[in-house]
Amino acid sequence: MTGTPVPPVSALQRTLAAEHAAIYGYGVVGAHLSGSAKTTAAQYWTGHRQTRDTLTAMITARGVSPVAALAYYDLPFPVTSTDAATALAAHLEDGVTAAYLGVVAVEDPRLRTFGALGMQAAAERAVYWRGTTLAFPGWPGTATLG
Amino acid sequence: MPRRRLLTASAAALPLVLATAGCHSADLFAGPDPLGGRPPLAPGTVVLEAVIAAETRLISRYKSVMSGTSTAPSGHQASVLESLLAQHEQHLAQLRSMLVVPPGAQASESPSATASPSPAASSPARAAGPGSVAQLRAAERESAATLVRQLRDVEPALAQLFASIAASDATHATVLAAL
Numbered sequence: 266m267t268g269t270p271v272p273p274v275s276a277l278q279r280t281l282a283a284e285h286a287a288i289y290g291y292g293v294v295g296a297h298l299s300g301s302a303k304t305t306a307a308q309y310w311t312g313h314r315q316t317r318d319t320l321t322a323m324i325t326a327r328g329v330s331p332v333a334a335l336a337y338y339d340l341p342f343p344v345t346s347t348d349a350a351t352a353l354a355a356h357l358e359d360g361v362t363a364a365y366l367g368v369v370a371v372e373d374p375r376l377r378t379f380g381a382l383g384m385q386a387a388a389e390r391a392v393y394w395r396g397t398t399l400a401f402p403g404w405p406g407t408a409t410l411g
Numbered sequence: 412m413p414r415r416r417l418l419t420a421s422a423a424a425l426p427l428v429l430a431t432a433g434c435h436s437a438d439l440f441a442g443p444d445p446l447g448g449r450p451p452l453a454p455g456t457v458v459l460e461a462v463i464a465a466e467t468r469l470i471s472r473y474k475s476v477m478s479g480t481s482t483a484p485s486g487h488q489a490s491v492l493e494s495l496l497a498q499h500e501q502h503l504a505q506l507r508s509m510l511v512v513p514p515g516a517q518a519s520e521s522p523s524a525t526a527s528p529s530p531a532a533s534s535p536a537r538a539a540g541p542g543s544v545a546q547l548r549a550a551e552r553e554s555a556a557t558l559v560r561q562l563r564d565v566e567p568a569l570a571q572l573f574a575s576i577a578a579s580d581a582t583h584a585t586v587l588a589a590l
Contacts, residue, residue, distance in 0.1 A: 269567060270567050271567065362578065365574075366571055366574060366575065369562065369567075369570050369571050369574040370567040370568075370570065370571055371567075372567075374563035374564065377562055377563055377570055377574075378559055378562075378563065380574065381558075381559045381562060381573075381574040381577055381578070382559065384574050384575070384577070384578040385555060385577060385578045385581040385582075387578075388578040388579070388581060388582050389581060389582050389585050391582075392582045392585060392586065397494075398494070398495065398498060398579060398582040398583060398586055399498075399579060399582070400497075400498040400501040400502065400579055401501070401505070401575045401576070401579065402575055402578040402579055402582070403571075403574070403575050403578065404575060
């Protein structure tokens, strides 16, 4: 948590970077899924692309160049099975949730609301993949603050 | 006279001494008037108290549903409710750890009445009495929405805590919908 407001553009850029990573990651996830899970992954991938475009427009409107996607992202673990793909999807959504948490620390109330709603959407997607809820979505590494 | 009683008597007599001398306490101190009554709570503290009160009500509602005599959940449903209740208790503990009421200030008696948006406090989803899983789901949705409104005007760290709890509550509502 932060005690001082975060510059809006920095928070938005970090969130855009997380969305880029999610878009890349869902490509890997989808390759290892089938049936309804694959369909859901495709829907979520599309949603992340739309949010990427929204964030890009928000950053551009502030006179700043949006951060670009990387050509390649290191995966946190090998993805060679359905279970690993599902775990990666949850991991990606956790990362997006944490990025939106940074947006909540800006001073602008509208951006805070945008960040909070982004957190909710990502946390719900993470629950779809993980099957369990967290007490404190967005906090790094653990379900609790303690 | 014991020393403690002497100090008490001296403090009580101070305004009288100042008045007799033609002084106002504000003349003697650069900061807030120490004799001017209890300081008001910061707006963020008032909102935090309201959130704590709402979280406490939500926990009570869970316990009410889980202990219902005729409709008490069992099996998988009971297990899920216990898990969600445990997370709400974590929320409450974390919220309480953020509450710092300065010495001399008094916690507001009715936070939900003084802090902005607490429509949830009087809504059907929050009403007292036995409830159902469907009512819990509605209460979770309301909690998430209310927290998002309340985080707009508090300090960043508190806003982030509210946002995280709101996200947790939103996922609870989704899980409850599947029961």
